Structure formats: C-alpha cells, structure tokens
Amino acid sequence: MIEFLPLPDDHPDLAASPMLRGARHILGYALEHEGIGLTATKAFKRDFVHWAVENFEWPGKSPEEMFRYHRVVNEADFQPLELLHFLLIRLRLGRHYKGRFLATNDGRMYAGQAGALFDKLVPFFLLAMDHAAYSRIGEAPPGNWDTWLNVMNVEIEDGVSERKLFGVFYGEGLDWDNDGRRQIGTFSSCVLKPLEWAGLITLQETREPDGRTAHMIFKAPLWRSALKLETDEMVRPAVRH
Template sequence: MSHLAESGPIGLTPNTAIKRYFVTWAAAAFIWPGYTADELYAINKVLNDHDFPPLAVLHDLLLAAKLARHRKGFLPIIKIDKDLLEYPRILWITLAQHLLLSAGYDDTQEIEWILVLNAVNVEAHSGVTDTQFCATLTGSDDNDYHMKSLVYVHVLRPLSWLGLLHETQRSRTERFFTKTALCPVTITFQGASQMAPATAPNQSYSLNFSIPRCGPSALPFWMPKAGRLANVLFRVAGGDSFGSHPSPMICFPPPI
C-alpha cells in the first residue's frame, strides 16, 4: 500500500497477475522468511506472480477483502488504503479476520477456529512440529502427508504470516512452531485457563481476537460494519476433542 501511495498503480498482465517488475521489487523489499530474493532466484531465472506466494496470497486477500480493485490493467491505490495506512492495527485485524474467517478453502475443509486456536494455544506454548500438531488436531498418523499439507497451508502458515506463530525449518520435511509475543496479546481465552487442555470436554469459554482500544477517529466511517470491531468473539460449549461446531459471532465495541 505504501508503494502504491508513493509510486502509483502497479501494472497487471492480461490475466490480471502482477507484472514481473513489481514481483522483483517485492521479493527484495518484503524479505519474507523462506521466500527471500536469494532463495527465489536460486530456483527461478525471473520472478512471476506465482513464484512469490506471499505476494500472490496478499494480492488475492486484498481483492477478496475489497481493499483493492483492478482498473484498466492496473492495481491502483483506493481511498480505503490511504486511510488504513494511518491505522495499521485496524488493517491487521481486518486482514486477519478475512484470512482466517472469510477466505475460501479447498478440499472441503471447514476450519473451526475456536478449536484450532485452542490447540495452538496449548501445543505451541512450548513448541510443536507440524507433524505433531496435525496428529493432535486431526488424529492422523505421521504418514498422512496430504492432511499434514492441508493443516500447514490452511492453519499454520496463515497464523505464521499474521505474526502469531514463529516457524523454523528444522529439516526438509519438518517445521517447528512456537507462539510469538503477539499471540497472547491478540488472542485471549475467557472463562477458561490460558493453558486449558485443548481437548477438555464440557467446557464453556469464549475467545477474544482483539486490538487495543483506540479513539473514534480510528474507526473510519467507510469501514464495513463487520470491520468496525475491537473484538471478534467466538463461543463454544461442550463437545469432545475437536468435534463440536462453534458459531462465530462478531461483537461490536460500545461507542467510544
């Protein structure tokens, strides 16, 4: 968004992918772990949109969240973006909400985030491998590589990219995850211990997915109703293991 504001619209290819010149700039500017320019050029002579997954995902996410739109072969900055540049906390919660709650998923996977985040809260407190987390979450064995891949792409990687988990590549086949300092500040469990067992039955608790309170100017008039939040509140009662079906509820803050 800063690049759009300072340098103008980003060019798009005929199939609406981001042009190479910007992919090249982004790979160097983002310094994304696992996708640095050196790592990308080690396997690519030139960089196209699909060669840099963080940019491709961000592009799709901004479009889906209506924080960007294509216009005559370009991706220009829009008024919402200009306003959000002044409120990075609101931008983060908007993208996090959409990435975790609203984005579509392949393979007919319905992610029940209250249960997933409870598992993350417990398992990643002292650190967990992707294989161990997948087994805890789904009951799969170590050889179920398809399920392990799904859990990584749809759960662990989004949480890492949001800054809630720290990912370390231990080997070519194993990743290790721990909670970041942002995680306990952003995600808190109410009505249950922060370290309650992830599979404890017959518990009622709620989860706050929050940002610090701020003045009225930090809730711009243009924000969609679902985006004017200080908390995304989930509730789930009872159920065993990860088998219950919580209903997400958005809790709007009182007038400030």
C-alpha cells in the same frame, strides 16, 4: 469463541506479521508511484513482482530462494503477493483502473494505520478464506478455527513439533512415512501456514533423529497480544498484556 483485540498502530508486535507488512508495502508503493502496472490478465507486472520478492521478507520465500528456481518471477510464482493482491481488491482497499492497481480512499487511509489494517485484513484472511483453494493438495483438514486455535493456545505454549500437534487433533500413528503424509501436509498448508503468514506463530526448522527436516511450532508475541480465546485461563503461565 475467537476475538481479535484492537492494537494501536505503533504496537511493536505488528511488525512481525508478514501479511500486514506485505499489504502495507503494496499500498505504499501504489500511493508513491501513482499505482502499480498490471498485465493483460490483471496480474502485477514483473518489475513490481521482483521488487516485492526483494522487500517482503516473507518466511520461506527469500529472494535467493525465489530466484534460484525462477530466472524471472511472475505474480503467480510468488504466492503471497498473488494472495494479497486478491485480498486488497476483495476488501476494497485497492482497485484496478486503466491497467493499474490503485489504492482506494480506504486503502489510502488504512495504509497509515497499521493496527486498523491488521484488524481488517488478518481476521478475514485467517477465518474467511478457503485456504485449501491455494494449497498444493487442494483439500481442507477436518476441523474449524475455533477448535484449532483454542487447542493450540494450550498445546504450543512451550513449543511443540508439527507431528505431535497433528497427533493431538487427529490421533497418533500417522507419520510422513505412511498414510499420514497427505493429512499432515493438508493440516500444515491450511492451518499452520496461514497462522505463520498472519504472524501469530513461528516455525523453527529442526531435524528428526533420522536427519529428516522437521518443524517446531511456537507462539509469536502477536498471538498473545492480538488473540483472546476461551482457553486463555488454561494456559500456564496465563499472562495477558
């Protein structure tokens, strides 16, 4: 069982959720500027895309990194923005009207309610979205969120490497140097990345003995404040706030 706990709008842990922060930026900008301009294909125009790159504070998507590879950045080049655009329309918090993205009445209301917006946006993003659809590999790993979250609840309490966590679910032996490259990449794209973007885990870059870049996975404070899981009693220390 997975339960998201309601959080008050001023809960300090909410500030660490990239998804929530990005959604509030979009809605706030649309309300302040009477909408956001759209291209002929109904993507956000470049002036707003550049503003979003500079203000979203998205993990792994710093302005320096984005503009290093793109002289100009379109919505399709900034995947988090493209995804949030879709989600806000899908959840009826925004709509397209006469060439602009506008906040709906619900969007206007939720823009000022961080806790309620998190509860509406993040569970849907995490549990209902097809994360393989926007991953580079295009495949989903075997498993489900109930299993992944309850096992991770125990395994990452003190931090664990990406490779070791993959081994917990799918067996030891697979590595980036062998047939495991694709499987580990799929697990990272469809499970770890969504959790990081939701603000529930953090990935800290480290180095393997051979110098290869690796990641350690830790629970973010929001994991403990927002999630209620069946394995909570197995976590040491089993602390809930």
